[in-house]
Amino acid sequence: MQTFTVEAADVSSAWLQACSRLAELPGSRAFHTVVRIAQPLREDPHLRSELDRRRAARPRPLYPIDTVVNTLFPVELAATCDTHEELAERYRALYPRLRKVRRNAHGTYFGRLIAYPGTDTKPDPVDQVGRVIKRMDALRTTARWGAVYEAGTAHVFDAKGPGEEEAPETSTDTDTEAVIRAAALDTQPRDFPCLSHCSFQLDSSTNSVHLAAYYRSHYMFERAYGNYLALGHLCAWVARQAHLTPGTLTVIAGSARLECTKSELRQLQAATSTTPLFDLGA
Secondary structure, eight states, X not given: OOOOEEEEEEHHHHHHHXXXXXXXXXXXXXXXXXXXXXXTTEEOHHHHHHHHHHHHTSSXXXXXXXXXXXXXXXXXXXXXXXXXXXXXXXXXXXXXXXXTSGGGTTOOHHHHHHSBOOOSSSOSOBOHHHHHHHHHHHHTTOTTOSOOOOOSXXXXXXXXXXXXXOOTTTOOSGGGEEEOOOTTTOOOSSSSOOEEEEEEEEETTTTEEEEEEEESOEEIIIIIHHHHHHHHHHHHHXXXXXXXXXXXXXXXXXEEEOOSOHHHHHHHHHTOOSSOOEETTO
């Protein structure tokens, strides 16, 4: 099986290394790839500028990277909100309008994270991110917990609802996982959602939150760079709201494809700089 693992300090380096590894493989495709980013809000300004230019120069221009980012995390809206409750309320008010845009016909990733569709028995949408923040905030003061890991098979509605939370010392960690796919709605074999779920881990030794995300497939040139940045913003938001610091981002892709030419990749490789990176979290 063609696979690889990349570890890098910043988004730009991680993305470029992953693309370079894919370019070396037959068909520019790999399975079960792992990309780990130590500081997922840091970028190389030269690489980012060249990537933006290359995306816009396509015969059919690709969406700007910032547009990809905001599908998963609304950066500008979050910057005007003090609490997660305010962000979730304002985004849910905008959601019907966002759904009218063709590319959002099935919803957005952030919409699924803060308004996961209800069921016949539990019709109210679920704010999964809010639930994660509350659990993280509670667990950070519980010394016996060194880290909180994903339960793996829990359904969104298996966790306790508001006012029903178990004490952190006795509870399971099911609600540190945020699910994207809704089985009853997502019957299309392709497109949305490529991101399956996000799993948040609390590292009490450093008071930080680590995020692992799983994609069923990842298109590296079209989506991955913006996805990495968005996940970095999501992790930082959860950490801030839970009075913690953002940690490492790990992205696993069931199938990863490189859909750019070797010439485009060489030009992107040449665009990397030795000047200081810029930090979007500053």
